[in-house]
Amino acid sequence: MxxxxxxxxxxxxxxxxxxxxxxxxxxxxxxxxxxxxxxxxxxxxxxxxxxxxxxxxxxxxxxxxxxxxxxxxxxxxxxxxxxxxxxxxxxxxxxxxxxxxxxLVKSLPEEDSKQTKDSKKSKDAQKNMNIIEEAWQEMSSLFTDLSMLASSQYKDVFAIKLFVEYVSVINFNALGTTLNAEYRLPMATIGYCIVFNMTVPIVASWFVGTVRSRYYAEDSGYLRVRHFTTVIVATYAISSVTSDLPVFILAITMNSAAKSFIDSALDDLLHLKIEADQSKGKRNRTTIALKCFNNINTIAQLIGPLTSGILSCMFSIRSNFLACALFMILTNRLSKT
Known part of the structure; x- marks a missing residue:
């Protein structure tokens, strides 16, 4: 570490x-x-x-x-x-x-305090190597597990989850730069805008259960994914062209709220597939599926900033939102397969 x-x-x-x-x-x-x-x-x-x-x-x-x-x-x-x-x-x-x-990490107490100075150094070196190897194994096992799940019943849920998180990272990386370069907002105001944007999903989550029970009672999750990815595509299309700041803020607010409903739908889909696997006695695969699902945003965090930087350099800052719209159209199509 x-x-x-x-x-x-x-x-x-x-x-x-x-x-x-x-x-x-x-x-x-x-x-x-x-x-x-x-x-x-x-x-x-x-x-x-x-x-x-x-x-x-x-x-x-x-x-x-x-x-x-x-x-x-x-x-x-x-x-x-x-x-x-x-x-x-x-x-x-x-x-x-x-x-x-x-x-703080170095100040953590050792499990065994009774050891010589040389053995302590040797143990510290070995511990550092073990942690590095463990971190590498965690990352590599994630890709290995995902490749195994790619041919299972989980593949569509994981593909949708990856695209949603990937697009979210691209959007986040482009948001602050757009507010500064396109709308000339002070950096302090941009900070407040981003914080506000982060609180929107928290508020939206209060209404997820009500909306699901009232309008999507018979839906396993795919219908919600299709509907709210359509909303997100529209918000990205607006964000890529509008010069009106209130319209832009409204678009990113609707975007954040819609993602909360997609996250809820994906959780429902995952649990349905896990229940199906458990009924077949495939408990080992369900454990792997849960672990990968919770860590899939790591991949998005690795490739999202790179994608955003390339798009901004080759085209423009606004091209990030257009690319996000295209990726979400693909995500919408995946929910129909």
Missing amino acids: VWCLLFSVLGNVLSAATSSVLLYFVARLICVASIPVQAILKSEITKHSKDTDESSKVLMNLETIGTVGFMVGRVIGGYSGDYVRGNEYVYMSMIGNILISIV
């Missing part, structure tokens, strides 16, 4: 120091090394928890803290961006946070 965080520090130092687009791109690729930290955390929490319920509660609390921290970070980053050297301040604060994380 420490090595992953150190690579992230290096990437952020280069990002803050460089004025070259190519070197900045390389720096952001180096920062990708921090992605396995989530897998390592989940693995360590699961390993040291008394039971599944305890690990689930801890993971849920961590996700909540992460969401709140992300929102606060967006607002702080927005205010910092309005200063002359605002970007440098943002990267320096990120580096500081990562260094604090490294100190």
Whole structure:
């Protein structure tokens, strides 16, 4: 975990120091090394928890803290961006946070305190290697499990989930830049817009059950996916062409709300397929399916920013929304197969 965080520090130092687009791109690729930290955390929490319920509660609390921290970070980053050297301040604060994380990781108590200095060093080195190998295994096993599920009854649900998360990452990467470059909003205002956009799914989730029971009582999930992907396609089409800021904000708000209904529909579809597998005695495959479904956004986080950057450089910032619309049309077609 420490090595992953150190690579992230290096990437952020280069990002803050460089004025070259190519070197900045390389720096952001180096920062990708921090992605396995989530897998390592989940693995360590699961390993040291008394039971599944305890690990689930801890993971849920961590996700909540992460969401709140992300929102606060967006607002702080927005205010910092309005200063002359605002970007440098943002990267320096990120580096500081990562260094604090490294100190906290290193300060964790050892399981066996009675050991010589040499054996402690040897154990630390072995532990670091084991963690690196474990992170790599987590990432590689995800791709292996997904390839196995690609030929199963889960393939359509996983394909839809991957496209939805992939498009969401592209949209998120383009959103702030669009508000700044196209609408000339101050960075602080952009931070508030993004935080507002992140709270929309939370509010929308309160109405998911009501809408499902009232209008989709007989639906297994595919109908909701078709309807709300159509809504999202329309919002991306509007976002790609409108010059009216209120219309743009309305479009991204509807987009976030619609995604909540798609997420709910995909959860329902997954559980239906899991129940079918369990009735056939295929419990091992259901465990793999649940694990992959919860971690599939890792793949989206790897390729989404790269796609967004390529589209912005080759075409325009708005081309991200047009590409998202095309991907969601494909997702809509997948729900009909």
